[in-house]
Amino acid sequence: MGAEPIQDWQKTLASTLEWWRDAGVDMLVEDDPHDWLIRAAPPVEPATNPVAVAAPVAEVLPDTLDAFVEWRLSDSAPEAGWHAPRFAPTGPKEAEWVLLTDMPEAEDDARLMEGPAGQLLDRMLAAIGLSRESVHLASLVVARPMTGRIPPEQEPRLIELARHHLSLLRPKKLLLLGQAASRVLAETNGTGGPDSIHAVNHFGAKTLLVATFHPRFLLERPVAKSEAWKHLLLLSRGPSE
Template sequence: MDTRPPLSPEDAHALLDWYAAMGVDAAIEEEGQDRFAEVAARRAAAAPPPAPEPALRRPGPPAEALDGPERTAAAARAAASGAETLDELRAILERFDGCALKATASRTVFSDGTPGARLMLVGEAPGRDEDLSGLPFVGRSGQLLDRMLAAIGIDRASAYIANVIPWRPPGNRTPTPQELETCLPFIRRQIALADPDVLVTLGGPAAQSLFQTKEGILRLRGRWLDYDTGRRRIRALATLHPAYLLRQPGQKAFAWRDFKAVRRALDGG
């Protein structure tokens, strides 16, 4: 029997604030689910991945010489490289348990739009609305993104949209460097399989991860870069994240310049 005194209203409010900060901000289902037990069950049921062919092995330290984060990153690279289609990559992500974010997220947020579209947009990570729906960019920032695309004559169905991180960080916190490193092989493979003509990164973290740079987004945006998909080089452009534009509407003029440049690129300019 619990003999603890009931919480005071102040303590109850403080506890709710703490839950919200930790990402517990929505009642998903009537009954709670032990996500950690689900992960353990998937790991127990998953068959070990097949060993790569000798001709495809890259030189490097033996597996036993790698520490935990390096082993996880190596496992992510091996898993991602095994996908030959976007459907296979989605299935691999659903089975992959090397990123702790998966245990706290409601679902994997893989993509929206049309695979094979000429334009692909990549953000950082899902938020609360995306975690609930399973689709990227569906909240307020997603609604702004839809209007930005419409301004250059493109709708969501005419583009392909994804995130570097496919699982929502608790409380929408910034992903850690290790989480980014673990998820990076999957988004790289997703870009290669989607094979767009133009790649647009939304926000600094996505640009820094995919272009391997430490430059801030205000210096990086608006510059055309070459992105190597492994099959070919495509044109790539970094621009401001719609969530940033909601906080700083005075910066929309820069994003408008970038989106007009994207329209010209798609038109062959």
């Protein structure tokens, strides 16, 4: 191989300058030298005044029982999209006893718990000197889900609404029917037991609270009826001193 040709750098530089002159560049754009091999940093967006974003406004629920029940049965309620009949609570507004079930029964037509589970509930109440007409019966959800199970993703909101309902009732005695209803309050877990009575002050008044088995469960497991009877007596008589 022969020697590489020696480039005439002066001619090359003169040719480059001549090209720039013909292109219209006849002056330096900066007074100080610049290393054009350094990668330029990305442009920085000019600072702007941040726009204040309003905090989400907490929903204000109706503060009277009649208005709240009307709202729960309206198309604004979480169950409106379930395409199932919605059932209002029953019984006196100022009842000493409040019963909370999980959902309407499949047999319900005109009111909550009309079928076999409701008939058993009537017998349970009669055994302690009460009747359906003397207690306030409400449900955690006002419509029965197609699957017969409360959607887990909606349960926290439904529990919040049930607590608000109870705060409007201010019950003296609260009986939670079944595991789903028992999750409304932290003090109960739905498993029951002979000493499962709690005194709470969540609703603007002292409330004695017991969680027991749902009548629906008792129809399937009659052996649990004796335990449910203990729960009823416990709430009826109050804790022993």
